[in-house]
Amino acid sequence: MPELPEVEVTRQGLQPHLQGRRVLACHWSGRRLRTPLPRKLLGDEIVNQEIGRVDRRAKYILIRMANRSVVLVHLGMTGRLGLFPATRARARHDHLWLRLDSGFELRFNDSRRFGSIQVWPGAQALQLEQAFHQAQGLEPLEREFTANALDTLAHNRKKPVKNFLMDNRLISGIGNIYANEILYQAHIHPLSPAGNLTKGQWDQVVHATRLVLHKAIQAGGTTIADFVSAAGKPGYFQLQLQVYGREGTPCPRCGQAIVKIRQAGRASWFCPGCQPTP
């Protein structure tokens, strides 16, 4: 599930429970994720250290330690970070768990193991973070995300606008669900070549992106009270999706049937009435 809103909701849920806590121990399942777990660094840099802020950049969660080291978590397709009483039995597909001095454990669960966990050692954290930030795209909820910036990025690109929005080297945090929902909101066909969009259309993309992402974060935020509850679900929201997964159902705006196509290996949905063919 995790696109920017789910990652941000996870961050918001974790932050108050992690900040100021000490990591007492660290354990792992023995299975590798997308990359092998950095066991030695976790032991050397994280265990016995106090946690500071929890930040987000793109789809990554950054757990900052008081010794300046950073745990970088990517949730992949099925990853979840949750807090559980240390006495509760671990679940299938728990791959990393950090015992905290609060009696809770921070657990990373990921059935498909497309997620990743990295550690930046304190001594190199500054340089590594700089390089990391430079490799990321524009943050859609920051001031840098403007129609002008997108217009410049898209200049002369034939890449369909949907793939453009999902290219994380250019723009951070937008995945398949939100790319579809944003383009529906903006009345733009997903196959439109990015370089052909007008300034006015980029304006619509900027507004639609902010609206859709903010709404999703707010919807997720409403369930955040459960964050450390028995369910242990990190508050994934249930946004009212307008087009994603809704082929054949009437468009909420014009009533025409939503169409599904395949684009660069991923499914796309759009309304042929409201999102005119390029």
Next chain:
DNA sequence: CGGCGCACCTGAGTGC
């Protein structure tokens, strides 16, 4: 360089 296909994994759903 840009764009696409595919591999990396497990699990859920469907159809026979």
Next chain:
DNA sequence: TGCACTCAGGTGCGCC
């Protein structure tokens, strides 16, 4: 009940 097949919210590599 079992099996074969498709699809899934992400990313990065190799290939053209």
